[in-house]
Structure formats: structure tokens, C-alpha cells
Amino acid sequence: MKRRDLLAGGAACWACSLVHSAWAQTPADLDYAMPDRLTQPDPASDEGGLWALMDREERSLRRSPFAVRDGGLKAYVQDVACRLGGDHCPDLRIHLVRTPVFNATMSPNGMMQLWTGLLLRIENEAQLAAVVGHEIGHYLQRHTVDRLRDIKARSAFGQFLGLFGLAGAVGQLAVLASAFAYSRDHEREADRIGAILMHQAGYDVAEASRVWGNLLDELKARGQDPELISPLFATHPAPPERRETLAAYAAALPGGSAGDAAYETGTGRFLDEWLDDEVKRAQYAETLVLLSRLLTRRSGQGVIHLHRGDVYRLRGEKGDVDLAMADYQAAIRSADAPPRAYRGIGLTARQLGQKTEAVAALSRYLELAPDAPDARLIGTYVAELR
């Protein structure tokens, strides 16, 4: 496990939390009063040490080339957090991280990380609010500190940590604590708070369970039971139970908006970049489920068709050539027709021996994208085909 994964995991982890909580009961307590704003703890305390560690991680994250620096996007997500967090808004700092994996984390010092793989999979602002609200719930209830103290109480852990020789016992505990799952009680509480915050902010709470359902669909596309392919799924209650509980919250907290248009406005221009990163994962079965879902839920149809065509072409299974061509054709018929769709048509036609079509499409691609990284390669193909 990488350091950043460890640190991030120590904060409240949305992706992990999804598999941690499962409740069969109907939500009983839908009242929640936020605590006063949290203050920096005594640096000599265990909590103070944890804050210091996370402050250092946050400074590193600010310098990281993986940090998304687009001011407009950051402001959009920060605004959603502030809408949910109320008086705690000044203490919540959202960091967007370019990584094509579904994950969000919350640190006790107010640092929240959202990975671009999560933003790609979110369909609307209410779903974003579900994730952010859940993480804020962890922050408000200081779950990381509770977890740290729980672990400190275990002498066996203390001995284990001592083997690593890292400076600062609190820091050791914080880093390794992050490798362990959050308690089910914490996850229950964070989801309950998140749902309440969503409702108070005017979001449709029903979107929270849809986030979970969508993720499960992708995992099932691997051809195995999600409860078997992930240690998290294997060791925790069945995901459908949680989906039911979230649906129960939605029934108890009706109304609100999904915020489809707002999310499109806030994030739509990054769809192409995030899909590029997604396709590079080469996890084609999952990605196809994602892309097919996005085609029904998002704008940017041309870009989505382009990437689904690329996935079919790269996967190269029986029948994929035809599916790829159909997607590329759909892409160039869309209002946002991307030049690379012509590349896809040309490469696919070349593969099928359709020389005339290949030359026309590849030439069109070079007209539209003369400075493309593969322009010389494509130019050679055109010359060979003529």
C-alpha cells in the first residue's frame, strides 16, 4: 500500500465506507445539531499530533503534480462543501486529486480529498453532496481521532508500530491507523449525518444510494461477485443492505433537487480528460459499464461515444470492431464531435481493409488535429493506404 493510500485511508474513506456499513433497521434519529467549529488541538496531544501529520500531508498535496489546480472546478466543489458544512465552511478544504479511481477521504484537520475517478462517476450535484456530506460527517464527529485512540489502546498494535521506526509515536499510529477499516458505527453515523446535511441543503437524498448502486454495477462487470473480489466486500455486510438503508433515509427525508445541470456546468469540461485517464486503466469491462451509464445520464455524448469506441477497439474481442465503429460514427454525429472520432473511424476502417473510408477519416483527423502526437504515424498510414 502506498503512503498516500495509507494516509488517505486514515481519513474517512468514502469508497471504503460504502462497504463498511449495512443496516437493516429503519433510521431512527434524523435530527442533528452541528458542533461548534473545531479548533486546533494542543500539539502535545494525540489529536494534535494527528493534525500535525495531516497538515504536513496537506502541504505536500498542495505541491503535488497530481493536485487539480483549476480554480473554477475547485471553487465549484468547495461551494458544495460549504453549502453542506454551514459554519464549518472555512475549515473544510477540498483538494481534487488526479487519479482515475473512485475515492474520497477526510482528515481530522479539515483536509478532504476527492479523486477525479470519483468525480467522473458522479452524475449530479446531489451525488457529489452525498459523498462530501458523508465525509463532513466524519469530520464533525472527529472519527479519525476516535479511531486513533481505539488503536492506541491495543498494545499489540503498539508493538507492531514500533517495528517501523518512524519518528513520533502519534504519527506512527496515525499512519497505520489509516490502513484499517473504519468502524461500522462511524460509517453509520457519517451516512446519517451526510443524509441530513444533504436534506438541509436542498439535495435529493435518494441520489446517495444511486452512487452506491452504480459502483456495484461496475464491480460486478468484472464477472465476479463484488463480495468475493474485494477484501472489503468479503469482510463486511452485504452492500444491498446499505443501499436499502440509504433508500430508507431518502424516504424519510423527501424532496430536494438532483442538480444535474449544475454538475454539468461545474465539471463537464473535464469529462474528456477524466475519460482519457479511465480508458488507460485498461479495465475494459468496468469502463464499458461506466460509459454506457454515462451515455444515459450525462451530456458530452460525442466524447463519451469516442471513448467507448476506443475501449471496444482496444479490447479487440469478437464483434468489438463493429461496436467501435458504431460508437465512432455516433461521436461524429454529435454536436460536440471530437476530432479523435475520425481517427477511430480511420483506424477501424484500416483494420477492416476499407481503404477509401480509412483515408478519408484519417485525413480529416489530420486536418482537425495537425499537431496531434500521432500525426506522423497517421500520416504514414494515409500514405500507405493511397
Add this chain to the structure above:
Amino acid sequence: MNKLLVVALAVVLAACATVRKVESGSRPVGERMTMTIEGDWNHLDYPGIRPAQIWTMEGVTIDEFLIYSGIRDGQVMHPETPASSQKKNIVFRSNMQIEDVVAMFEGLLTRDGSTFRVISVEPYPFAGGQGFRFEYERIRKVDNVQQRGVGFGAVDRGELFALIYQAPRLTFFPRHKDRVEAIARTVSIR
């Protein structure tokens, strides 16, 4: 913390990899490929990178020279370890076109969360025939190091032969790039 991680990575690699010196001269790699090197390299026998060989000049946490020789249709590239086996393996197909092979390497070199941006890809003579050459930028996830890379290769009688070199972009890549280009020009396939 970054330094600690790099040290930890080196320790882990040292624990599961053996290192041996590769001296200047003509060197066979695999059953069909031969290349001539000038200057000594270090060859790590690291299972996680198979079927590639991994060589390095400066140390594997700094620069990596990946050598693929005779990769057959359906062969798994860099097999996933049990700890990360939730992911599907990436497989070479003998009918891959140049752009598909480059995309395959993109997938392999971003599997750890690193970013990868192709700068150029073009046809290029390799092993006496038509091959390809590509350059790229990569940001290594584990320590945020900004790397530059170059790759060469060809598919010959259904088998992939390729060389990839990547190193930090400011100092080490320029230091060894010409050396790698020279090696690529000497590759022969029988």
C-alpha cells in the same frame, strides 16, 4: 516521507530481486533478440515486471530500462500480484497495431496511478524492419517524480520486441537517452 517510501521500495525490491551486472558487448535477450550495449548496466530479476527484463544505470528507483523480447499472442504483461488481483491483466495480442501497442504500454505504466502523456509516436526502423518509436511524459504516483520516457519496438512474426527507457526528465533521462537510442539501433531479431 517520500524519501522513506523510495527507500522502502528499494528494500522491497532488494528482498525479492537479484541484481547482476551486464557488461558491454553483444547481449542476447530471450530466444530471438540480440543487442549491443556500451557501458555496464544492472539487471534486476524482478518477477513483478515479467515478461520484461528490467535494467538500470542509476538504480531502479531512478531509471528503468524495460526490455521485452519475443512476447507471444495472449501473453500477460506485468502480471498482477495477488494483492492487487482485483484488476484484469493486460495482455499482448499479435494483431495489435502500433497505436494499440503504445496504448498497452500506457495501461501498464499507469496501473500504479501514474499519469502518462504521449508526446510523439511515429514509424521507426527497428531490428532491420519497420517498427515504431514513441516518447512520453510520466508522473510517478508513488513519489511525484516527473519522468520522461522513450520506447522502441516492432511486432515480428507475431511476437513483440520492445525497449522502453524512463527516468527523471531533468537530469537522468538526458544523461542516458543517447545510450538507449544507440542500443535500439543495434537490435537484431533472428
